Amino acid sequence: MTGRIEDHGLIGDLHTAALVDRDGTIDWLCLPRFDSAACFAALLGEPRNGFWQIAPTGAGRATRRRYRRDTLILEQEWDTPDGSVRLIDFMPPSNGFHDLVRIVEGLSGRVTLHSELRLRFDYGRSVPWVHRTRGTVAGIAGPDAVTLRSDAPTYGRFLATHADTTVEAGQRVSFVLSWHPSHMPPPEPTDPLDELEQTEKFWTDWSSSCTYDGPYREAVMRSLLTLKALTYQPTGGIVAAPTTSLPETLGGVRNWDYRYCWLRDSAFTLDALIRSGYTEEARAWRDWLLRAIGGNPGDLQIMYGVAGERRLPEHELGWLSGYEDSLPVRIGNAAAEQLQVDVYGEIMDTLARGRAHGLPFESDAWSVQEHLLRHLEQRWQEPDEGLWEVRGPRRHFVHSKVMAWVAADRAVQTIQQGIAPGDVDRWRALRASIHADVLKHGYDPVRNTFTQYYGSSTLDASLLQIPLVGFLPPDDPRIVGTVDAVAKELSTDTGLIMRYDPRVEVDGLPGIEGAFLACTFWLVEALYLTGRQERARELYEYLLSLRNDLGLLAEEYDVTNQRMVGNFPQAFSHIPLVTAAYLMSDMPGPATGRA
Numbered sequence: 386m387t388g389r390i391e392d393h394g395l396i397g398d399l400h401t402a403a404l405v406d407r408d409g410t411i412d413w414l415c416l417p418r419f420d421s422a423a424c425f426a427a428l429l430g431e432p433r434n435g436f437w438q439i440a441p442t443g444a445g446r447a448t449r450r451r452y453r454r455d456t457l458i459l460e461q462e463w464d465t466p467d468g469s470v471r472l473i474d475f476m477p478p479s480n481g482f483h484d485l486v487r488i489v490e491g492l493s494g495r496v497t498l499h500s501e502l503r504l505r506f507d508y509g510r511s512v513p514w515v516h517r518t519r520g521t522v523a524g525i526a527g528p529d530a531v532t533l534r535s536d537a538p539t540y541g542r543f544l545a546t547h548a549d550t551t552v553e554a555g556q557r558v559s560f561v562l563s564w565h566p567s568h569m570p571p572p573e574p575t576d577p578l579d580e581l582e583q584t585e586k587f588w589t590d591w592s593s594s595c596t597y598d599g600p601y602r603e604a605v606m607r608s609l610l611t612l613k614a615l616t617y618q619p620t621g622g623i624v625a626a627p628t629t630s631l632p633e634t635l636g637g638v639r640n641w642d643y644r645y646c647w648l649r650d651s652a653f654t655l656d657a658l659i660r661s662g663y664t665e666e667a668r669a670w671r672d673w674l675l676r677a678i679g680g681n682p683g684d685l686q687i688m689y690g691v692a693g694e695r696r697l698p699e700h701e702l703g704w705l706s707g708y709e710d711s712l713p714v715r716i717g718n719a720a721a722e723q724l725q726v727d728v729y730g731e732i733m734d735t736l737a738r739g740r741a742h743g744l745p746f747e748s749d750a751w752s753v754q755e756h757l758l759r760h761l762e763q764r765w766q767e768p769d770e771g772l773w774e775v776r777g778p779r780r781h782f783v784h785s786k787v788m789a790w791v792a793a794d795r796a797v798q799t800i801q802q803g804i805a806p807g808d809v810d811r812w813r814a815l816r817a818s819i820h821a822d823v824l825k826h827g828y829d830p831v832r833n834t835f836t837q838y839y840g841s842s843t844l845d846a847s848l849l850q851i852p853l854v855g856f857l858p859p860d861d862p863r864i865v866g867t868v869d870a871v872a873k874e875l876s877t878d879t880g881l882i883m884r885y886d887p888r889v890e891v892d893g894l895p896g897i898e899g900a901f902l903a904c905t906f907w908l909v910e911a912l913y914l915t916g917r918q919e920r921a922r923e924l925y926e927y928l929l930s931l932r933n934d935l936g937l938l939a940e941e942y943d944v945t946n947q948r949m950v951g952n953f954p955q956a957f958s959h960i961p962l963v964t965a966a967y968l969m970s971d972m973p974g975p976a977t978g979r980a
């Protein structure tokens with residue numbers, strides 16, 4: 386059986402990513418893109434759905450593991466009665482190929498290792514045709530082909546490729562699995578040690594240009610590296626997570642495909658990256674955005690494929706038994722067809738902040754934003770599915786309206802500052818109408834709190850965004866009341882926050898879910914802004930303690946079972962880890978700049 390979600394480490398090549406369990410098993414990998422069909426899908430099913438394990442014979446979990454400095458090169462080490470050995474896993478970025486490289490390095494003694502490669506294309510269903518020549522194994526199934534090259538002799542058994550090898554101190558044995566389209570010849574062999582050197586240089590160059598110099602630097606750096614790993618280099622698109630259907634409740638149905646680019650998630654990601662000096666990523670994302678949303682503003686989607694694809698039909702993979710029996714396993718995402726008014730605010734806010742941090746003004750980009758605003762002017766009064774993408778009826782979610790206000794506000798500010806031309810009075814009037822509407826319908830004066838949606842008595846952790854985006858000042862009594870109400874009513878025993886109460890019918894889904902980590906980081910920011918700095922720091926440090934030993938977070942945390950749940954690693958969790966650190970440092974950060 387596959388390990389816990391947090392037992393996994395992430396490696397990737399800026400096209401796709403793999404999850405590596407601490408027993409040396411890669412049980413999730415889609416090739417060649419994040420949203421391609423998986424060739425290792427044991428994570429969501431059984432070993433027969435594909436995996437690749439390299440480990441000392443008879444050994445279990447690695448004795449220790451870490452990333453090599455600030456890189457995405459994962460090192461796991463085993464101490465065995467016969468000696469110690471290291472497994473180095475990585476995927477070289479930008480070399481024009483799609484390689485998964487695994488190098489075994491003897492540290493002491495003499496250790497025998499076993500490799501079992503069980504390729505199953507099409508999400509664990511399709512057994513490839515395998516052809517073995519000296520030093521090379523070719524696996525082909527439909528459009529996909531891979532080539533395995535290794536110093537270790539391989540043999541076939543029970544529809545898998547095996548190898549046994551022994552290493553002594555200082556000896557290395559490498560395995561390189563390369564993907565290529567099946568109608569093309571395989572790529573030329575590469576030198577794995579050279580690839581290791583290039584990959585280390587790539588990531589250390591990238592991480593050394595980070596400008597963050599505040600507290601919790603190690604956690605911030607690992608989060609930024611994880612966010613970078615979720616970018617699709619050829620287009621600049623950013624996925625929400627590299628996985629699908631890791632459950633929000635163990636054994637439950639809240640299982641979604643996150644291998645797509647949400648405008649909301651990627652806008653937040655950009656905010657964290659650009660503040661940390663990564664202007665190039667911001668430019669690439671803006672260009673991706675303009676291509677993706679190009680055309681009629683009425684056709685704006687809330688999410689796209691990594692190359693801007695619009696159709697992401699959702700369906701279930703009936704042959705997979707699900708992570709710890711959590712069914713269904715879904716690919717595609719029906720949320721792509723929803724109305725989520727908040728995305729207008731997130732786009733306008735991120736582009737404004739990009740300009741403030743060195744992204745040059747471009748009239749084409751501004752013209753698209755003006756089109757979006759005109760469209761928003763027509764639609765902001767409609768009920769929508771909101772940022773939580775509810776599958777129940779549309780509502781007038783307060784967070785959606787607040788973000789519509791953000792869109793108008795950022796337009797006003799941009800024009801007022803002389804950065805762009807435009808009808809400032811029109812957007813001022815829109816901004817004022819939305820503000821008044823939210824105060825009238827979205828605030829409950831009896832309880833002194835904003836509410837989840839107009840007319841509701843329920844709360845929602847997205848209300849914590851109100852002070853963060855500057856809708857009202859943090860010392861406004863309505864803000865303090867809202868922060869306190871959310872902290873009290875949506876808090877679990879440990880202080881983590883639920884995004885809303887799933888037992889109250891609003892999301893149209895059965896069952897409950899874990900505490901939402903991003904929302905708990907937002908609570909950190911809101912507490913800090915409302916003067917409860919000590920409490921904010923304590924909560925932040927508690928959140929940091931929930932990261933796995935490699936610094937990675939899933940979307941949610943199951944407080945009862947003390948386990949991570951939901952897709953992994955999740956950009957939405959790592960983004961506010963970064964922004965909250967900025968807020969608590971003396972450096973101007975994403976949250977401070979907005980409020």
Ligand SMILES: OC[C@H]1O[C@H](O[C@H]2O[C@H](CO)[C@@H](O)[C@H](O)[C@H]2O)[C@H](O)[C@@H](O)[C@@H]1O
Pocket residue numbers: 625641642643647649650718719720772773774775776892957
């Ligand atoms: O809660 C139901 C919805 O859950 C997913 O959406 C969540 O993930 C998105 C990506 O991180 C995030 O933008 C959104 O705010 C979250 O609620 C799922 O993708 C949806 O299909 C589903 O309806």
